[in-house]
Amino acid sequence: MSDALIDAIKTTATEQIAAIKAGTLDARELFEAYRSRAAADTTNAFTYVAPEAPAELPGRDTPLAGLPVAIKDLFCTEGVPSQAGSRLLEGYLPPYTATSVQKLLDAGSTSHGKTNQDEFAMGSSNENSAFGPTLNPWDPTRVPGGSSGGSAAAVAAGHAPWAMGTDTGGSIRQPAAFCGLVGLKPTYGSISRFGMIAFASSLDQAGPITRSVADAALMLSFMEGKDDRDMTSIGLREPIETPTRTDLTGLRIGVPEELSGEGIDPGVRASFEAALEEAKALGATVTQVHLPNAPHALSAYYVLAPAEASSNLSRFDGVRYGNRLEAEDGSLIGMYTRTRTENFGAEVKRRIMLGTYALSAGFYDASYGRAQRVRTKIVEDFAAAFAEVDVIATPTAPTVAYKLGEKSSDPLEMYLGDFCTVPMSLAGIPAISIPSGLSEGLPVGLQLAGPAFSENLILGVAHALEQKLGFDTAGAIR
Numbered sequence: 001m002s003d004a005l006i007d008a009i010k011t012t013a014t015e016q017i018a019a020i021k022a023g024t025l026d027a028r029e030l031f032e033a034y035r036s037r038a039a040a041d042t043t044n045a046f047t048y049v050a051p052e053a054p055a056e057l058p059g060r061d062t063p064l065a066g067l068p069v070a071i072k073d074l075f076c077t078e079g080v081p082s083q084a085g086s087r088l089l090e091g092y093l094p095p096y097t098a099t100s101v102q103k104l105l106d107a108g109s110t111s112h113g114k115t116n117q118d119e120f121a122m123g124s125s126n127e128n129s130a131f132g133p134t135l136n137p138w139d140p141t142r143v144p145g146g147s148s149g150g151s152a153a154a155v156a157a158g159h160a161p162w163a164m165g166t167d168t169g170g171s172i173r174q175p176a177a178f179c180g181l182v183g184l185k186p187t188y189g190s191i192s193r194f195g196m197i198a199f200a201s202s203l204d205q206a207g208p209i210t211r212s213v214a215d216a217a218l219m220l221s222f223m224e225g226k227d228d229r230d231m232t233s234i235g236l237r238e239p240i241e242t243p244t245r246t247d248l249t250g251l252r253i254g255v256p257e258e259l260s261g262e263g264i265d266p267g268v269r270a271s272f273e274a275a276l277e278e279a280k281a282l283g284a285t286v287t288q289v290h291l292p293n294a295p296h297a298l299s300a301y302y303v304l305a306p307a308e309a310s311s312n313l314s315r316f317d318g319v320r321y322g323n324r325l326e327a328e329d330g331s332l333i334g335m336y337t338r339t340r341t342e343n344f345g346a347e348v349k350r351r352i353m354l355g356t357y358a359l360s361a362g363f364y365d366a367s368y369g370r371a372q373r374v375r376t377k378i379v380e381d382f383a384a385a386f387a388e389v390d391v392i393a394t395p396t397a398p399t400v401a402y403k404l405g406e407k408s409s410d411p412l413e414m415y416l417g418d419f420c421t422v423p424m425s426l427a428g429i430p431a432i433s434i435p436s437g438l439s440e441g442l443p444v445g446l447q448l449a450g451p452a453f454s455e456n457l458i459l460g461v462a463h464a465l466e467q468k469l470g471f472d473t474a475g476a477i478r
Helices: 003-009 013-022 027-039 099-106 149-156 173-178 213-223 266-281 294-315 332-343 346-359 365-386 411-418 422-427 455-469
Strands: 046-049 068-072 110-115 163-167 182-185 205-210 252-256 285-289 391-395 431-439 442-449
Touching: 003 027, 013 027, 013 213, 027 046, 027 068, 027 110, 046 149, 068 149, 099 110, 099 163, 099 213, 110 149, 149 163, 149 173, 149 205, 163 182, 173 182, 173 431, 173 442, 182 213, 182 455, 205 213, 213 431, 213 455, 252 266, 266 285, 266 391, 266 431, 266 442, 266 455, 294 346, 294 365, 294 411, 294 422, 346 365, 365 391, 365 422, 391 455, 431 455, 442 455
Parallel strands: 068 110, 068 163, 252 285, 252 391
Antiparallel strands: 046 110, 163 205, 182 205, 182 431, 391 442, 431 442
């Protein structure tokens, strides 16, 4: 591969598109460069890589100029393996393409591969994939985060210019933080969930993982929109603008003590506080706000999400969907039991059982009903906070990327990694993670959240801080 192509790969997607349109970068050469790098990937970021470039690439006159995108395995893509990181769907070739994927393709993007993930998006480390764990390009002994770990690792390693992920409780933002990237979870309902294999339908949301805030804005602008095939999709209230903000004068940033104090590693806290000082230098006012019910968000989430998963995953029974394993006695119940027992991984089975218990007669009100009431309180807390400030800032994750296997034997310890991201998911509000620096030589993420439909606001703030902080998102590209 030429030095010029290597240099191009280290630039952002927005810059690559501009170069293709200007005629200084060849789209087919770039596609093949990414495809070959993905095929030689050593981080296990991909579950499928295209065997060759399309016969015809979209022209330079299309908005995305043929630039490839890596797609999380959770999205259905017609004729391409879409397996949700599970043996139950191994080799599944959908007859249709997810709306959000199709919108990018219609805008002139192409796809060169599907990315690894925690099985059915259930995990925070990408160690729950049936196809093996993904490694963090910054340090291959560490996790890339989850569940969109393959998407984050692919972009961080320079094997894709940008990638699609999904975020249920932090599955875009946390991998972005662990891999030194930008990850955006938009307002719930802004992007269609049609063709996205469901985990928890009231929480799942697609979004971009990119090398810059401008890239995230560009990708979101083509992914968002109402879709008649998804009754919860409403799109955004205003077009997404290219973020250009460099000054934060007059901006009020709220820091909730409940999500930025106890439990945050010292190095992460130091990076977070340094980023807040940079925000002040740009003219922002930083004040303390309170989200009194935020400490209960994790408990509520791990009732609500498994309950919805219990329902959504009931269709994977070897009859409607899934690789069927026949029972020795030939019975239907035996087939169901063997298919689900042998094809589902341990974490998926754990969450199905938790969710089924929460929905069972006699326990529904004490568990699921109570969790829903906590969710309502969290929504109210955010509404009260946004009456005082414009955006809320927290660390994205309490720690930097941890060692492979370090937390896999203790699910409760791993669940704590979602402590800072879950409240925003329960409230359905947009949140973005950008790199704020390094701790222990590993990336740290800064999370910015705003009221529903405030994507342009948080993208603008994130862009200003991104320019001020100057983090090198190409730092793991070799």
